[in-house]
Amino acid sequence: MLTATIGNFDGVHIGHQSLLARARAVSSGDEVVAVTFDAHPALLTRGSPPPALTHSDSRAELLRASGASRVETLALTRELLAMDPDQFVRWLRALIPFAAIVVGEDFRFGRGRAGDAVTLQRLGEAMSFSVHVVAEMRVRLSDGHEVGAHSSVARWLIGLGRVADAARILGRPHSVSGIVVEGEGRGRGLGFPTANVSTGDALLPADGVYAVRVRDGSGQWWRGAASIGTNPTFHGQRRTLEVHILEMPLATDLYGTMLRVEFTQWIREMLAFESVDALVDRMHADCARVPA
Numbered sequence: 001m002l003t004a005t006i007g008n009f010d011g012v013h014i015g016h017q018s019l020l021a022r023a024r025a026v027s028s029g030d031e032v033v034a035v036t037f038d039a040h041p042a043l044l045t046r047g048s049p050p051p052a053l054t055h056s057d058s059r060a061e062l063l064r065a066s067g068a069s070r071v072e073t074l075a076l077t078r079e080l081l082a083m084d085p086d087q088f089v090r091w092l093r094a095l096i097p098f099a100a101i102v103v104g105e106d107f108r109f110g111r112g113r114a115g116d117a118v119t120l121q122r123l124g125e126a127m128s129f130s131v132h133v134v135a136e137m138r139v140r141l142s143d144g145h146e147v148g149a150h151s152s153v154a155r156w157l158i159g160l161g162r163v164a165d166a167a168r169i170l171g172r173p174h175s176v177s178g179i180v181v182e183g184e185g186r187g188r189g190l191g192f193p194t195a196n197v198s199t200g201d202a203l204l205p206a207d208g209v210y211a212v213r214v215r216d217g218s219g220q221w222w223r224g225a226a227s228i229g230t231n232p233t234f235h236g237q238r239r240t241l242e243v244h245i246l247e248m249p250l251a252t253d254l255y256g257t258m259l260r261v262e263f264t265q266w267i268r269e270m271l272a273f274e275s276v277d278a279l280v281d282r283m284h285a286d287c288a289r290v291p292a
Helices: 014-027 056-065 078-080 085-095 117-127 149-158 165-169 276-288
Strands: 002-007 032-037 071-072 102-103 129-135 138-140 146-148 174-181 194-196 206-215 219-230 240-245 258-268
Touching: 014 032, 014 078, 014 102, 014 129, 032 056, 056 165, 078 146, 085 117, 117 129, 129 149, 138 165, 149 165, 165 174, 165 258, 194 258, 206 240, 219 258, 240 258
Parallel strands: 002 032, 002 102, 032 071, 102 129
Antiparallel strands: 138 146, 174 194, 174 258, 194 240, 206 219, 206 258, 219 240
């Protein structure tokens, strides 16, 4: 039985993973199709989508790892958004002939987000497919507050630098990937060579220093300390991600290579130090706080 689940799936967080787990159970070992879109609806409805937690390639990889047999990415168009709920479901079912569909209890679809899970259940009765509604996943954060597992909550936490709490939503550390580009070269002179990682429009946490895990081009993982900000001690103007990889040989040439950086723990805010010596002392202390 072909089972579908549908959503933006940005971040493929634990709520999304619960949808796929239910779809996998409903399918009884048959095909599970994760239906998603090539852009966030806000791109067309508001002109500016929220920053993406995951881009299309990594999102598809995570969806498959969470139980999808296949990922169907739909082109988001104004015509698609203009369909009423009935039209949209008939169009989707002609494209993907599912016998069952799994959605979250907050699922909305059709023009003006007019359709919801109840609408879908009504359509399922008329069109002979089953609808399975999964309750919201709840997460307790480090400060004791309980929140729903939503992409918007994960973005909010990352924007505050609360990467360990964001990991509770995502089910894994938030990560970005990028090419190592030439920087100012100050780190090597200070005894802390850094990789200046160009991440494009990837969602970076708030300015500060973080404990990270870094995967190099060979697939090997390393411990590291990452700095995000403008280097206020040196009156910098450009926001950068610089990563010092612990235990990597000093002669290692990373220029032009792709690194994946996972943010595991907030260490401190970004500071302007009165002297280079004070900065170096603090960098030693920062590295000592990176978990083994």
